[in-house]
Amino acid sequence: xxxxxxxTPAARPASxxxxxxxxxxHFKAYRHVWVxxxxxxxxxxxxxxxxxxxxxxxxxKLGAELxxxxxxxxRPALLEAAQEVWDHGxxxxxxxxxxxxxxxxxxxxxxxxxxxxxxYQPEIFLLGATVLGRDLxxxxxxxxxxxxxxxxxxxxxxxxxxxxxxxxxxxxxxxCTIHTLNYRPQMATVRPRVMPMPTPERGRTGxxxxxxxxxxxxxxxxxxxxxxxxxDSAKSQLAFADxxxxxxxxxxxxxNLQLVRGLAEVLxxxxxxxxxxxxxxxxxxxxxxxxxxxxxxxxxxIAAGISGAIQHRVGVEGADLIIAINTDPHAPIFxxxxxxxxxxxxxxxxALTEAFRRRLSVNRLCG
Ligand SMILES: Cc1cc2nc3c(=O)[nH]c(=O)nc-3n(C[C@H](O)[C@H](O)[C@H](O)COP(=O)(O)OP(=O)(O)OC[C@H]3O[C@@H](n4cnc5c(N)ncnc54)[C@H](O)[C@@H]3O)c2cc1C
Numbered sequence: 001x002x003x004x005x006x007x008t009p010a011a012r013p014a015s016x017x018x019x020x021x022x023x024x025x026h027f028k029a030y031r032h033v034w035v036x037x038x039x040x041x042x043x044x045x046x047x048x049x050x051x052x053x054x055x056x057x058x059x060x061k062l063g064a065e066l067x068x069x070x071x072x073x074x075r076p077a078l079l080e081a082a083q084e085v086w087d088h089g090x091x092x093x094x095x096x097x098x099x100x101x102x103x104x105x106x107x108x109x110x111x112x113x114x115x116x117x118x119x120y121q122p123e124i125f126l127l128g129a130t131v132l133g134r135d136l137x138x139x140x141x142x143x144x145x146x147x148x149x150x151x152x153x154x155x156x157x158x159x160x161x162x163x164x165x166x167x168x169x170x171x172x173x174x175x176c177t178i179h180t181l182n183y184r185p186q187m188a189t190v191r192p193r194v195m196p197m198p199t200p201e202r203g204r205t206g207x208x209x210x211x212x213x214x215x216x217x218x219x220x221x222x223x224x225x226x227x228x229x230x231x232d233s234a235k236s237q238l239a240f241a242d243x244x245x246x247x248x249x250x251x252x253x254x255x256n257l258q259l260v261r262g263l264a265e266v267l268x269x270x271x272x273x274x275x276x277x278x279x280x281x282x283x284x285x286x287x288x289x290x291x292x293x294x295x296x297x298x299x300x301x302i303a304a305g306i307s308g309a310i311q312h313r314v315g316v317e318g319a320d321l322i323i324a325i326n327t328d329p330h331a332p333i334f335x336x337x338x339x340x341x342x343x344x345x346x347x348x349x350x351a352l353t354e355a356f357r358r359r360l361s362v363n364r365l366c367g
Contacts, residue, residue, distance in 0.1 A: 023182055030184040033059040034122040035090070036113070037068045038132055039081050040104065046197065046240065047128030049088045051190060053198030054155055055126055056089040061157040065091040067122070071112050073102035079208075086206035088198055093206060094120070098213040103224045104132050110139040111215050117144060119211070122185045124163050126155075129189035137189050147180030148187040153194055153314065163188065172291045172311040193239045193297040193318065238287060243269025244298045244319075246289055247277065248312075250305020250326060250345055254282040259349035260304060266356045269298070274306050290315035302352075304345035308333025325349070 033055045038045035052068060059066040068085035070078045075097035082093035096112040113136065117125065125140075127133040129151050141148035149165035153175070156164045162179050163186040169176040180186040238244060245267065247260040257273065264271035272287040272294065289296055291311040301319035306312060308324070308331055316322065317336055324337035325345045334340045341348060 023184070027182070027184040030121040030123040032064045032067060032120075032122050033062065033124045034067045034069055034094075034117075034126070034185070036125070036127040036133065036136065037070045037081065037085055037093075038128055038130060039070055039072050039078070040132070042077065044081055044084055045128055045130060045132075045192075047130060047133070047190070047192040049084070049200075050192070050195040050197050051126045051128060052085065052088040052090055054190070054195045055124075056198065058124060058155060058157055058163070059091075062123070062161060064123070067092045067094055069094045069096075069113070069116060071096045071101050071109055073097065073099055075210075082206070082208060084200075086204045087200040087202055089201075089204075091206050093208050095208065095210045096213055097210070098215075100213060100215060100217055100220060103227060104136075105220060105222045105224065106135055106139055107220050107222060108213065108215050109136055110143055112211075112213050113140045114143045115214060116211060117185060120209070125185040125187045127187070127189050129191040133189055137187060141187050144183075144185070146183040146185060146187060147178070148189070149178045149180075150189050152188045152190050155188060155190070162186070168291055168311075168314060172314060191295050193295045196297070196318070238270045238272050238289070239294045239296055241270035241296070242299045243267045243302075244272060244289070244296050244300070245269060245302045245304070246272045246274070246306060247304050247345070248274040248306030249276050250307075252305075252346070254280070256346055257282055259346060259353070263302065263349055263353045263356070266353050266360065267300075269300075272296075274309075274312055303333060303337070304349055306333055307331050308336065 035048060035051045035055045037048040055066045066089060068090040070081055070093060072078050078095045078097050085093045094116055100108045127137045137148055149167060152165045152167045154166040158164045164177050164179060165188045166175055166177045245260050245264040247257050251257060261271050272289045273283050275288050275290060277283050278285050278288045291314050293315060295315045297318040299320045301316050302323045304325045313336060322337045323339045324333040325341045325343060325348050326333055327344055329342050
C-alpha cells in the first residue's frame with residue numbers, strides 16, 4: 001500500500017439547482033418566443049413552420065407571445081409570407097425588408113437579426129438547423145454573446161422558466177439537456193422533420209412590426225454575383241416523403257440496394273439507407289438516414305437489413321408505422337418497429353415489390 005495521501009473523493013456533479021445563477025438585471029425584461037422564418041426564393045422552409053408549432057407550445061407554457069421573424073428583399077412578398085406565419089400559430093411577425101437582403105449573406109442578416117433582438121428582447125430564439133440556419137445562428141449567438149444549443153431533438157420549459165434544450169451527445173449514445181442560465185436569448189436550432197408540422201388555421205390574424213435595416217451595400221464585404229441553383233437539389237426528398245424504404249448492411253452488396261429502390265418506386269416513395277452504406281460508397285450522403293443524416297417522419301418506413309442502432313433510431317422514430325425486415329430476432333430495431341418480419345431482406349423485398357405492383361395496378365385499373 002502506498003503512503004501517498006489519499007485524494008479526496010471526486011466532488012459529485014453540481015445539480016441543476018446549484019448551478020442556477022441570478023439572471024443579470026438587463027436580461028430580466030427579455031420576453032416571448034421567436035422563430036426565424038427561413039424565406040428564400042419565394043418559399044418558407046418547412047422547418048420554420050415546424051418550429052412555429054413547437055414555439056407555440058413553449059410560449060403557451062410561459063404565458064408569452066410567439067413571433068416569426070421574416071428577413072428579405074421584397075416587402076409585399078414578406079407580407080404574404082407573414083400570413084403563413086400567423087396561420088401556423090404566431091401572434092406577431094417581425095419584418096425587415098431591404099434590397100441588401102435579396103440573397104442570404106451572413107453580415108446583413110446577422111445585423112438585421114441582432115438589431116431586432118436588442119430592440120425587442122426575446123427570451124427564446126429558435127432556428128432551423130439548415131445550411132442557412134446553422135450559419136446565421138452561430139453568428140447571431142456570438143455577436144450577442146449568448147448560448148446556442150445546436151441540433152436539438154426536444155425542447156421544454158423547466159420549473160424555473162428556463163429553456164431545456166435536449167440533444168444527443170457522445171456520438172448519440174447519451175442525451176444531454178442544456179440550459180442557458182444567465183444570458184438571453186436562449187438560442188436553439190432543430191433539424192427539419194424533428195418536430196411535427198402544426199395544422200394551419202387559415203385566415204388567422206396577427207400583429208406586424210416592421211423595422212428598417214441599418215446598413216448600406218458598401219458596408220457588406222460579400223457580394224452575390226449570380227445565383228446558380230444546385231442541380232442535385234431536387235434529387236432526394238427523403239426528409240419530406242410519406243413512404244421511405246431503406247437498406248442497411250444486411251443487404252450484403254451495393255447491387256442489392258436495387259431491391260430497396262424497386263420497392264420505393266412501386267410505392268411512390270423515397271429510398272435511403274444506414275450510414276455504413278455511405279461509408280462503403282454504395283449510395284450518396286444525402287440518402288443517409290439518422291443522427292448524422294436525414295431525420296424522416298414518413299407515414300410508412302420500411303427498414304431492410306438495418307440493425308436499429310441508436311444513431312439510426314433517432315432519425316426514424318417519428319415515423320407513423322415502422323416495418324423492419326431482419327434475419328436476427330434480437331436485432332434492436334425490433335424494440336421500436338411496429339411490425340417485424342424475421343426473414344432475409346433479399347427474399348422479402350422482391351416479393352413485396354411484386355405484390356404491391358400487382359395490387360396497385362389492379363387498383364389503378366378499377367379506379
Ligand atoms: C457519431 C456517429 C454517428 C452515426 N450516425 C449514423 C446515422 O446517421 N445513421 C446510421 O444509420 N448510422 C449512424 N451511425 C452508425 C451506427 O452506429 C450503426 O453502426 C449503423 O446504423 C449500422 O448500420 P446497419 O444497421 O446497416 O449495419 P449493422 O449494424 O451491421 O446491421 C445489419 C443488420 O442486418 C441484419 N441482416 C444481416 N443479413 C440480413 C439479411 N439477409 N436480411 C435481413 N437482415 C439481415 C443483421 O441481423 C443486422 O441487424 C453513427 C455512428 C456514430 C458513431
